[in-house]
Amino acid sequence: MKNTVNKITAVIMLIYISAVMFFIFFGKSSGVPIYGDKTDKEKAFSLSGIMNGKFGKYISERISTDFPARNHMISVDSGIRSAFTENIVNGVYVDEKMLLNAEISDRGTTSENAAIINRFCSEYDGTVYFTAVPTSSGVYDSYFPEYLRKNTESMQINSLYSELDENIRDIDAYNILKMLNENYIYYRNDTKWTSYGAYCVYRTVIQKLGFSPTAYDKYTIDHVADDFRGNLYERTFYSDVKPDIIDIYRYPDGAEILSCTGCDNDLKSFSGELYDKSLLESGDMYDMYLGEKRPLVKLRTTVNNERKLLVIKDSFADCFIPFLTQHYSEIDVIAPEYMEGSVEKYVDPANYEQILFLFGIDSMDDENLFDVLVTPLEERKSE
Amino acid sequence: MIYSSLLFIYVFFPFSLLAYYVTPAKYRDVTLLVLSMIFCAMNGVGFLIFMTVYTAMNFAACHLVGKYRKNKGMARSIMILALVLDISAVFVFRSDFFIAYRELLSIPEEFFPVGISFFTLSAAGILADVYTGKTKHNRNFVTFALYIIFFPRLIIGTPLRYSGFRRMLHSQHTGLADIGTGITFFVKGFAKKVIAADSLYALYSASVSVDIGEMPVLTAWLGAVSYLLSFYFTLSGFSDMSAGISRCFGFRIPKNFNYPIFSQNVRCFTARWHIQASQWFRQYIAKPLYSISDIRLYKDIVLIAVGGLIGFWYTFDAGGTICGIIWGIAITAETYFIKDKHLQATGRLYTFIIAVICTVFMAGESSAYSIKYLFAMIGGNRVLADSQSLYLLKSYVLILIVSIYTAASFFRNIIVRSRMKKVQNIITALSPVIVISMMILCTVLISYRGSSEILLLKM
Structure with missing residues (x-):
């Protein structure tokens, strides 16, 4: 049974991951920007950027911004975090008023x-x-x-x-x-x-x-x-x-x-x-x-x-x-x-x-x- | 790029899996090496160059040591030279004491070869093995390079022996079931990191932001316990992720943690904590030293010193060393004074307290700070709790309970030892749903930053 379940897990997960990957590349970007120090595109693809990994960071940021339904995910993230830990979500204090x-x-x-x-x-x-x-x-x-x-x-x-x-x-x-x-x-x-x-x-x-x-x-x-x-x-x-x-x-x-x-x-x-x-x-x-x-x-x-x-x-x-x-x-x-x-x-x-x-x-x-x-x-x- | 990032999970991982499985079996090693090199390059081409030079240097050294094995003096000199180079690399990058050297070599400030503490153990191990003749040097550069930079274990992965790695490389079990098992492992590690370790780290940072001279007992305990758990979940989370990815490529990497936190005694804790790393130190440092003399006092001293060395390896400062020494002393004391092997509750309690004390030294910015911290923990500041500590307790109580529950082996016991076959079957049948839900939940939790990068220690 375990073997079959593992195979099912593999199939489900591979389909899920590929679907997400498809939407990252071909879906509509949510356009929600990354907060904080953004990696500059020009700097990322300069020689020093490629040497020190800035371009990897840049690509990582792009993937994050283009991630399907990012705004909904962040919203759920806020709900979960404020319910189970402090009212601090991604560096923002969430109060009822502001x-x-x-x-x-x-x-x-x-x-x-x-x-x-x-x-x-x-x-x-x-x-x-x-x-x-x-x-x-x-x-x-x-x-x-x-x-x-x-x-x-x-x-x-x-x-x-x-x-x-x-x-x-x-x-x-x-x-x-x-x-x-x-x-x-x-x-x-x-x-x-x-x-x-x-x-x-x-x-x-x-x-x-x-x-x-x-x-x-x-x-x-x-x-x-x-x-x-x-x-x-x-x-x-x-x-x-x-x-x-x-x-x-x-x-x-x-x-x-x-x-x-x-x-x-x-x-x-x-x-x-x-x-x-x-x-x-x-x-x-x-x-x-x-x-x-x-x-x-x-x-x-x-x-x-x-x-x-x-x-x-x-x-x-x-x-x-x-x-x-x-x-x-x-x-x-x-x-x-x-x-x-x-x-x-x-x-x-x-x-x-x-x-x-x-x-x-x-x-x-x-x-x-x-x-x-x-x-x-x-x-x-x-x- | 680290494993707990959207880029890795949703782009690099599926891409590498595809690349691996479409390659004919004969060339899969080369594919893995190329993928590992891309992985390195994503962290900076500088890192890739460093790793290439590092690997080539060690390969050449192993080759020469193997070649001159009959000429002991020559082989030893080459081995020592290579070891010195490897170890100096770790020192130069991990200790700020050598910052001047980094400047001298015009290495940019932000450059850090992530995982250096781990792959240096691998490199040093193989040099010693080739020198002692335990392993024959393999002339295949691809295998050797893969051993050092295999991407699923590059970041806080499991130190393995070369012979073991080679065996795995040549007897890979690949298939859908292995991918399923691998992904399950990975998601387990991912959840440990994102759900437990990161939240606990937030609790730790909030606790220690209080002035040490005024810290109430409760805050001090919350800080220390959350650091210990966060440290455990970070390391074991990365080990699980690493083992999971490796499994998808057919590598069965042995367990690194076996629910150490609530062990019955210190010895037991040691045997379950960072198993592969501890084995490395036992194999290559403790064993040769033990063989010098049979005097018990000498052996005790060696044990404590190796403890200090392991602690130092974690943090590269006095705090870690003190932590290791305390641990070594605790093990020694246990063998002298506690004969009862089945101490249940009290044993778990004192082991946990010693672990917390060691954590204070490991986490503290200086030894003086750690001593003040311990003082606060025993009520030295004459405040038991204040509104702040109650607020933190209230905010994090659920995370703490869940973390403690999963760090202890209760959950595993339900699955593994449950006599009710039915429960086991239900859990097994539900596992695909659990795995995908966990994966989505963790993705949601890192959706804002795109990755979860807090490693606690720069290893």
Whole structure:
């Protein structure tokens, strides 16, 4: 009997494995991306990538993304894990109300990044402002089990601010957001803040920059989407948490946008939009803010004060920048994440009287993010 | 690429099975070698080059040792030279003490020849066998290379003797029933790794994130027990996966673990833990040393020292060595003081406690930390439990119970020793369903990351 059963097992399993293999190669990809450090295709197939196994990793990632019904599988995975172990699924803390990133970094690169920013700013004569925004796990860390509440984001923000030069003016976003945490200031399915969260911080930031904030009641708020599922959802497919709402804040009587131009790394210009609604149909609805991801975006407004602002930012700033457009005639936005080469290639910092750094504190965990700010500077000095 | 990954299970494995079975029997060795080389290359062509050079060097050394067997001095020098090279390779890669050498050889930081601790045992074993004349050197490079890089046992597989491997190679039983048995084994190992080992490792990481000076007794115990079980399920899971894949290609690899965790005494535990690796150390290190003298004290010292060596082989640091020494002392003490061979409950309990103590040294980042940890386990921090430890206990209690149940031999006993033929038949008849369900469940559990790669130790 055993022999027969083994043969049956073999047949069933071989059919199952071949069927899955068929769907991996010929089925429709679920398109659910791999979270975290993705292996770059070009790097994977370079000589060093082939030597050190990056290409194997790349293929492995491709197989995972193309795996049939991956999103359903992750969803089942979440259900099983939260039922039988902690409420932590693939590094995400699953609460009834919201999802929170539970992958607490060791915060090891904060001071190196602070040093890079200091070096960049020492070359610049205008005023530099720095706003480090906590992610949702920083503001709602009381939801976490105790052992995840060490090494908090507020500590990281404090240590970053203490390491930044004195003439960089740091602006506290953490306490504002913490105080308002009963409100809808963070997405339930994403690590980032909502437009309302951004607005609350904007009120303080703009005062420090020398303007009075636009009052809340002057805005008309459009709910452009109510089914936004962000980066935390993609890691769990946990659908018991309500989907998020995406808002656009319009100021009908305020200044208008004259132009919004995005530039790619070859400095080719593309006309863009402050809110690109076509991207609501794409994978990440949050991309709607400020449109396609570009290293440089230039905004020109009808504000008649000839004030210029340079914003150096990550994705947290995307829903924040629209509020700034009421105060400056020119705002240029650079994103180190997408830049290749020096800052000077895109903009000349000396042309701006103010520079605003606006980053999610999690960007400080990125080892090489800020390198573009200084490497070319050093090369120039050594020449 | 490791066995517990979607890439391996759903692409490489079926592809290699197909390639193997469509090849005429005469060329199947070559097919296996090519497949093994592809497997290596998927982990980096650098790794493949390393393995090729390593294998060629050992092949040449074996050849020369065999050739100059009559000239003892010459043969010994060649053997020692090859052994030194093999062992230095392990040291250079496994110990951070030699990081400067890696830089000197401009080896990239992330490069690690996975499985080096295991295939070095194989290589050293065959050198010794050829030198002593136990095995005749085979001039067939394919067989030799396959012995070193055979992909189903490359990653934490079972160290085998060359003669045994060759025998298997020439008497492969292949067929549908073997594939069925192999896949069943594989799925068992896969489940051990993904369901038990990974969850327990999460419990361990959560436990040890508490400050050691404030750790309550319960948290400390949860941490140590979960590490021990996770370590066991990782090693035995990989052994099962490795044996399962090998079986699909007709290789019957002997058992590596036989439910050691809840053994009746330390000796029994040793005999059931990592059987093939322990046998290697017994065969090639302990036995020659034992033969030097018959004095009992000397033999005890050798036993403890070999224990330390095995511990060192696991971790390459002081913690592992201390763990091995404690184990050696426990075995020795047992032979002196405990004569009763049938200690039931108490025997299981003290064996388990010694295993937990050893685990603390194996897992600890430093010996000082491990001592503090033991202190916390016996209530040195004057806290029995806090909300955190209760939370962890509550979250993981089910996983712990299931893991302990399967780590003990209860489940096997139901199947094997059950007198009720009916129960056995039902379980056998249901096994295809159980196997495919487990496979789907484990696939679901790794669907997010695409693989389950935590190995606890870089072996």
